[in-house]
Amino acid sequence: MSTIQKTRCADPESETLVPRTLAERAYLGLRHDVVCGKLAPGERLRVEHLKDRYEVGAGTLREALSLLVSDALVTAEGQRGFRVAPISLTDLEDLTNTRVMLETEALRQSIRHGDAQWEATLSHSYDLLTKTEMDLAESGSDLWERRNKAFHEALIAGFDSNWSKYLLSILYRHAERYRNIIWRLTAANASGRNVHQEHEAIYRAAVGRQDARAALALEAHIRLTHDIMRQQASQTELK
Numbered sequence: 336m337s338t339i340q341k342t343r344c345a346d347p348e349s350e351t352l353v354p355r356t357l358a359e360r361a362y363l364g365l366r367h368d369v370v371c372g373k374l375a376p377g378e379r380l381r382v383e384h385l386k387d388r389y390e391v392g393a394g395t396l397r398e399a400l401s402l403l404v405s406d407a408l409v410t411a412e413g414q415r416g417f418r419v420a421p422i423s424l425t426d427l428e429d430l431t432n433t434r435v436m437l438e439t440e441a442l443r444q445s446i447r448h449g450d451a452q453w454e455a456t457l458s459h460s461y462d463l464l465t466k467t468e469m470d471l472a473e474s475g476s477d478l479w480e481r482r483n484k485a486f487h488e489a490l491i492a493g494f495d496s497n498w499s500k501y502l503l504s505i506l507y508r509h510a511e512r513y514r515n516i517i518w519r520l521t522a523a524n525a526s527g528r529n530v531h532q533e534h535e536a537i538y539r540a541a542v543g544r545q546d547a548r549a550a551l552a553l554e555a556h557i558r559l560t561h562d563i564m565r566q567q568a569s570q571t572e573l574k
Contacts, residue, residue: 361389361399369408369419370508372516380409380417406505408512424568427513431561434506438557439550441491441499446546449493454542460489461538468531480511486534490541490553510560517564528559 354360365385368374386396400417403409409417445453464482487507491500533556540549 357391358395358398358402361391361396362402364389365399365403366406366408366508369403370512370515372512374419376419376422376516378419380419382416406508408509422513422516424565427561427564427568430506430509430513431557434503434510435554435557437499437506438487438491438503439554441494441496441503442541442553443546443550444496445491445493446541446544446549448495453489453493456492457486457489457538457541460486461534464534465531468534486538490537513564514560517568528563533559 354363365374374380380400382393382396382400386393389396389399391399400409401411404411404417408420410420411417449457460482464479464486467479467482484507488500488504491503494500533552536552537549537556540546540552
């Protein structure tokens, strides 16, 4: 398996959660559309237009938009309403550096403190991801997106820090947004990279309890994605 083809947009969490309220359903729908680029960066979000699209009342939609503000995917403009958060190469670099800082440390701590159950869960998530990566028909599918996210979550699951996991879940979602938008603009879905080999290097070091090596492999994995996105973004109007 030499590369991952991203064929469809996915917000893995939105597609697996079952909404409990109308506001949560609208929130997940809006979040999916922002992450996938269906709602463009900087686009004005007019409640009177969107309430029919998401089949909720104006008050419920505003509640959902407020939740997206807390995710930093939408900005509030006082009495002027809401707008999709902008994107930029400067923000992408800041996002990448912050994710590297938090996720590599979370992985180190997870390796140092993770028990046998952590290792078993990590191995299971890696096996599922590997199976998907070896199946060309599934590469880049929604299933791959879900299993890729599950693998990254399993890597840091041994670290007992809810704040770290919460912040990383937001950063991961923003990284997905950049991937979706940039690859959609450039139609450059294949990079020639060996994603499975990258995942394998991280996994082998993690189960071998080599925290420094695992952290370096994870950082290289995250930064390579950033470098590819930056190169592709240079072909667009993203600055």
